[in-house]
Amino acid sequence: MEFMAQISLNEIFKNYIEKRKIFKQKDTLSIQFTPDNIPHREKQILQIGMILAPILRGEKPSNIFIYGKTGTGKSLCTQHTLSKLLETAKNNGVGNELKVVYINCKMNKVSDTEYRVLSQIITSFGEEVPFTGLPTNKLYQKFYNLLDAKKQNAILVLDEIDALVDKIGDNILYNLTRINQHLKNSKLTIIGISNNISFINNLDPRVKSSLSEEEIIFPPYNANELKDILTERVAYAFNDGVVSPAVIAKCAALAAQEHGDARRALDLLRVAGEIAERMGSDIVTEEHVDTAEKKLDTDKVLEVVRNQPKQSQCVLLSILKLVKNGAKGIQTGDIYDVYLDVCKKNHLKPLTQRRVSDLISELDTFGIVNARVISKGRYGRTREIKIDLSKDVIEKIERLFAAELI
DNA sequence: GTTAGTTCAGTTGAAAGCAATATTATCGGCTAC
């Protein structure tokens, strides 16, 4: 009897610990995780595969241009297809004729100049180049030699290619697409991934035509498709019964509103799970999802504010001060007055109103404030600034500022 | 009531200044021949 009691007591504790466990494997909800199965993208994957297949016979496939909004699975599908391709090549003994280089241009610190992108490419071929010192065309030369050193088919994936072109122009693309004409032993195929559709129209026509020999579009997921994706991931990530279909549906619906972003859907689910865990709940509820959504929004705003340059923060602080005093119909002039004061108190050199005006519209495009130009007839023309952030967020921003700005 | 003109309070665009970085050219030292 006593023995029995001991066992069941252990059982109880063990159960308790296990019961509280919400996640089975949390990292399957992160962006890094590559699922084996990618629902609702069969068509696109096949398309990519079909275009690249000739490479297995040593022929040069067309360059591909892929576009679709964030979180539509562009990078995922590309990487998936490429790894399958690589695998097949290896199994058929042509593995070392195939070389895949993947570069994410958005990781800007590492690749925001032509030089750095090239050096990154070269590094991934296993060669070292100095951080600085060499002229750019030397690097092209080196890259070219590297490629042509032996018979090989190289695929260069440029993810977030629009960010690259925004920063350094399409020169590099022109050079890269032309490199094939000089290569004797090798071939270079470029896959460009962008979430901006109009981006390709601003390219040099020559680059445009050669880069987009094939175009693949990734449409946004709709709520139902998101639901499928989430259901699948939930099975990996959460323990059984923790996440109900209703919760999944809610996450899917929320993310579908935001241009069908699967990344956001997964974030929602993950954060909702974390919140549930912290609150000691056994299951994830729809309220947790609501809280998660708020938290994600808040974090995003705070992140943007934190990364703003000091002057911009000053402007925002000035606006907050005005709002706090209950001012209505705040206009640029009002803000500028307060701003001058803020600068003085913080010993900063105030900018001109011209610049402040621009900063305000920047804050607007970030979605932190709401500024629109209105004409007040005889009383001129100005921006009217409003803030539609929740009290909670405003408070957090103020706390963020408190350490640095008065 | 309508129309034409004014006016305000910034907005917007272009050009130019300036400081911080990045890129290129040059030079001296070192190694190999």
Next chain:
DNA sequence: AGCCGATAATATTGCTTTCAACTGAACTAACGA
């Protein structure tokens, strides 16, 4: 002699300022019925 890396010289950026033209509706005044 030829190569390498360091340093000076030059170019490019990114952020600002300066200048000036532009804006659009409230307000005014003149117009005409």
